[in-house]
Amino acid sequence: MGVTGVFMEVGNDGVAVITISNPPVNVLTVAIIAVLKEKFSKATRRSDVKAIVLTGKGGRFSGGFDISAFQKVPKSGDVSDSPNESFDLIVNTIEDCKKPVVAAVEGLALGGGLELAMGCHARIAAPKTQLGLPELTLGVIPGLGGTQRLPRLVGVSKAVEMLLFSKPIMSEEGKFQGLIDDIASSEELLRTSRLWALGVAERRKPWVRSLHRRDKIGSLSEAQGLLRNAREQARRTAPNMPQQLACLDVVEEGILHGGYAGLLKEATVAKELVLSNTSKALAHLFFAQRNAAKVPNITDVGLKPRHVKKVAIIGGGIMGSGIATVLILSNISVFLKEIDSEYLLKAMKTIEANIQGLVTRGKVTQDKGRKALSMLKGVSDYSEFKDVDMVIEAVIEDVPLKQKIFTELEKVCSSCCILATNTSTIDLKVVGEKTNSQDRIIGAHFFSPAHVMPLLEVVRTEKNSPQVILDLLTVGKIIKKVPIVVGNCTGFAVNRTFFPYMQGPHLLVNLGVDLFRIDRVIRNFGLPIGPFQLQDLGGYRLGLAAGKEFANAFPDRTFRSPLTELLLKNGRNGKSNGKGFYIYEKGSRPKPDPSVLPIIEESRQLMNIMPGGKPISVTDKEILEMLLFPAVNEACHVLDECVVARASDLDVASVLGMSFPSYRGGIMFWADTVGSNHIYTSLKRWSEMYGSFFKPSRFLEERAVKGMPLSAPATSSPKSNSKL
Numbered sequence: 001m002g003v004t005g006v007f008m009e010v011g012n013d014g015v016a017v018i019t020i021s022n023p024p025v026n027v028l029t030v031a032i033i034a035v036l037k038e039k040f041s042k043a044t045r046r047s048d049v050k051a052i053v054l055t056g057k058g059g060r061f062s063g064g065f066d067i068s069a070f071q072k073v074p075k076s077g078d079v080s081d082s083p084n085e086s087f088d089l090i091v092n093t094i095e096d097c098k099k100p101v102v103a104a105v106e107g108l109a110l111g112g113g114l115e116l117a118m119g120c121h122a123r124i125a126a127p128k129t130q131l132g133l134p135e136l137t138l139g140v141i142p143g144l145g146g147t148q149r150l151p152r153l154v155g156v157s158k159a160v161e162m163l164l165f166s167k168p169i170m171s172e173e174g175k176f177q178g179l180i181d182d183i184a185s186s187e188e189l190l191r192t193s194r195l196w197a198l199g200v201a202e203r204r205k206p207w208v209r210s211l212h213r214r215d216k217i218g219s220l221s222e223a224q225g226l227l228r229n230a231r232e233q234a235r236r237t238a239p240n241m242p243q244q245l246a247c248l249d250v251v252e253e254g255i256l257h258g259g260y261a262g263l264l265k266e267a268t269v270a271k272e273l274v275l276s277n278t279s280k281a282l283a284h285l286f287f288a289q290r291n292a293a294k295v296p297n298i299t300d301v302g303l304k305p306r307h308v309k310k311v312a313i314i315g316g317g318i319m320g321s322g323i324a325t326v327l328i329l330s331n332i333s334v335f336l337k338e339i340d341s342e343y344l345l346k347a348m349k350t351i352e353a354n355i356q357g358l359v360t361r362g363k364v365t366q367d368k369g370r371k372a373l374s375m376l377k378g379v380s381d382y383s384e385f386k387d388v389d390m391v392i393e394a395v396i397e398d399v400p401l402k403q404k405i406f407t408e409l410e411k412v413c414s415s416c417c418i419l420a421t422n423t424s425t426i427d428l429k430v431v432g433e434k435t436n437s438q439d440r441i442i443g444a445h446f447f448s449p450a451h452v453m454p455l456l457e458v459v460r461t462e463k464n465s466p467q468v469i470l471d472l473l474t475v476g477k478i479i480k481k482v483p484i485v486v487g488n489c490t491g492f493a494v495n496r497t498f499f500p501y502m503q504g505p506h507l508l509v510n511l512g513v514d515l516f517r518i519d520r521v522i523r524n525f526g527l528p529i530g531p532f533q534l535q536d537l538g539g540y541r542l543g544l545a546a547g548k549e550f551a552n553a554f555p556d557r558t559f560r561s562p563l564t565e566l567l568l569k570n571g572r573n574g575k576s577n578g579k580g581f582y583i584y585e586k587g588s589r590p591k592p593d594p595s596v597l598p599i600i601e602e603s604r605q606l607m608n609i610m611p612g613g614k615p616i617s618v619t620d621k622e623i624l625e626m627l628l629f630p631a632v633n634e635a636c637h638v639l640d641e642c643v644v645a646r647a648s649d650l651d652v653a654s655v656l657g658m659s660f661p662s663y664r665g666g667i668m669f670w671a672d673t674v675g676s677n678h679i680y681t682s683l684k685r686w687s688e689m690y691g692s693f694f695k696p697s698r699f700l701e702e703r704a705v706k707g708m709p710l711s712a713p714a715t716s717s718p719k720s721n722s723k724l
């Protein structure tokens with residue numbers, strides 16, 4: 001059997017097994033669909049074939065239609081690359097086939113893969129097979145009949161849940177819901193499916209065309225009630241995701257006018273959505289995330305990751321406890337070290353609370369939570385450190401303290417132990433300065449709360465061995481984070497790119513713009529909270545400390561405002577002490593706190609930068625651009641210095657680390673939709689009006705002049721100042 005294609009074998013029992021082969025996940029393409037049709041026609045014509053089994057090679061049924069088509073179609077305008085086969089392949093060829101077709105499903109059947117299986121007359125699955133329709137996460141809707149067949153197989157309520165949340169279910173639940181007819185072990189899967197198919201041919205088993213079923217739909221009023229509630233929820237939780245409401249409309253069409261009418265509407269809406277910016281952005285992020293895992297000279301040189309089973313964490317504050325939580329939930333033993341029993345107890349309680357929170361939100365079972373806690377041990381000295389595979393230091397940002405810890409670690413840990421620091425700003429060379437272990441001192445920068453936020457910055461130095469980088473990358477994947485390898489500089493990739501986004505709001509406020517308006521503009525753009533509310537959550541002391549680091553590293557483009565110090569002087573430190581820009585009351589949304597306004601007035605008077613003493617007049621669009629363009633500008637510095645391997649790494653990092661809206665594709669993807677020239681000329685104008693905070697970088701200027709996208713790879717060879 002060749003590698004890519006569709007293959008057919010007819011057995012002595014008269015069953016034709018049609019196998020999709022497109023490693024690694026048997027993605028469907030227009031070409032594969034054409035061959036599938038051909039094989040089905042052949043099996044239907046052959047008189048020695050009584051029944052057909054459809055399966056996927058290599059233990060994975062199919063990961064769905066080729067997502068790269070969602071990037072190509074909008075660019076080329078050629079919709080022939082997009083899936084348009086609902087009727088021809090699934091209705092005419094499979095569902096209306098004169099011979100019974102059974103899907104033998106293993107590993108995963110996602111998107112078009114599951115839709116293909118639902119068009120068959122029965123589905124037999126191996127245990128723990130993932131079944132789902134994740135199309136909405138890609139900005140589209142199922143295009144091979146999923147919106148019609150899923151509700152007919154599992155009922156409207158379950159179907160809507162699976163569609164809107166894009167969350168796969170396992171075959172065991174699938175059997176319970178009616179999506180799967182039987183479960184068979186991997187070894188027995190094909191045999192059971194053949195027998196089932198023959199059973200249908202001999203009328204011992206039902207011959208079911210999913211699209212013709214109505215029994216699971218329930219009454220019209222009940223179905224419409226469910227859809228109404230789902231619409232309300234979608235409007236509330238995903239106001240910028242048009243595919244959610246579009247999908248519900250398509251489901252409703254089928255319920256009101258029958259499955260065929262539903263398929264027609266599905267085809268029209270799917271084609272429209274493939275052309276949307278949302279779909280383009282989300283497909284971009286899908287591949288960007290996978291590309292970020294490919295690190296030149298690290299993942300492509302045949303190194304094997306070492307197995308990390310035991311980790312020691314130093315410091316049980318919010319970060320250390322969060323990191324411990326994710327590790328133990330992934331079956332990694334953790335020794336948590338604190339300075340005394342009181343701090344240790346506090347850390348243990350935080351970890352328990354983290355796990356309980358995940359159990360309450362249904363993210364983790366009670367059982368798993370209990371098992372995870374049994375992997376944790378609190379310690380107050382280094383005696384357990386001698387045979388750990390990795391240490392993660394997570395103490396406060398204090399250079400002498402960190403240096404002392406690393407010299408101690410060098411003595412107590414084995415010579416192959418990975419020594420990681422969770423510092424968010426300090427240069428790693430400084431952290432390891434007093435050791436001889438620079439090759440294995442690496443940054444593991446988690447984002448707060450570490451047990452929730454999906455990003456992990458793996459900060460490498462030029463001294464790090466490729467093995468250590470690979471090991472940390474692998475741990476990142478095991479603990480279900482998305483690791484991005486970045487270079488060593490102040491703030492690394494994410495905090496560095498976004499430091500102007502934390503300073504810009506202060507500049508605008510001192511120019512007379514209302515702070516609550518600034519937060520509103522950012523929320524309307526799609527971030528969950530605005531920059532001032534974000535500062536409330538982090539606490540002002542943290543912001544002040546980070547601000548000093550950036551001021552030292554990048555004095556030419558730092559905006560210094562007295563506002564944070566004034567707030568602290570007035571006894572305010574954000575949400576933690578109940579004195580922020582907002583009033584936080586349990587059960588209600590944060591409300592603007594008017595008592596902060598006199599402090600802002602004081603800051604404005606001290607700064608005295610309002611032109612003519614009057615607040616500047618700006619539109620919401622200008623506010624947005626004055627906040628985000630400086631971050632894009634810093635991202636250009638980051639790219640210029642090769643702190644990341646490619647612009648799309650910053651897209652993934654901004655979405656997963658800063659909650660930049662995914663449907664805008666990440667900061668660089670969005671910047672390119674705005675255009676380098678507009679960003680450059682705006683920054684240039686503002687830098688003339690308001691100072692060097694806005695001064696465009698050389699990289700941005702060059703690209704704007706050449707009319708080049710900011711995300712286009714550099715044409716010249718790597719720079720001498722490269723951080724990678």
Ligand SMILES: C[C@H](O)CC(=O)SCCNC(=O)CCNC(=O)[C@H](O)C(C)(C)COP(=O)(O)OP(=O)(O)OC[C@H]1O[C@@H](n2cnc3c(N)ncnc32)[C@H](O)[C@@H]1OP(=O)(O)O
Nearest residue numbers: 025027063064065066067083110111112134142143144290
């Ligand atoms: C018409 C239909 O209604 C429309 C559709 O079907 S849209 C597609 C719906 N399907 C999906 O959303 C599934 C997307 N894929 C995934 O979630 C995951 O890849 C998976 C769960 C299938 C496998 O995960 P995992 O084993 O971790 O492997 P992962 O690294 O993600 O993927 C392996 C390779 O397959 C590629 N791939 C996976 N699914 C793909 C898809 N649907 N299209 C194109 N490429 C795909 C990945 O890009 C990756 O390529 P690479 O090795 O060159 O980087």
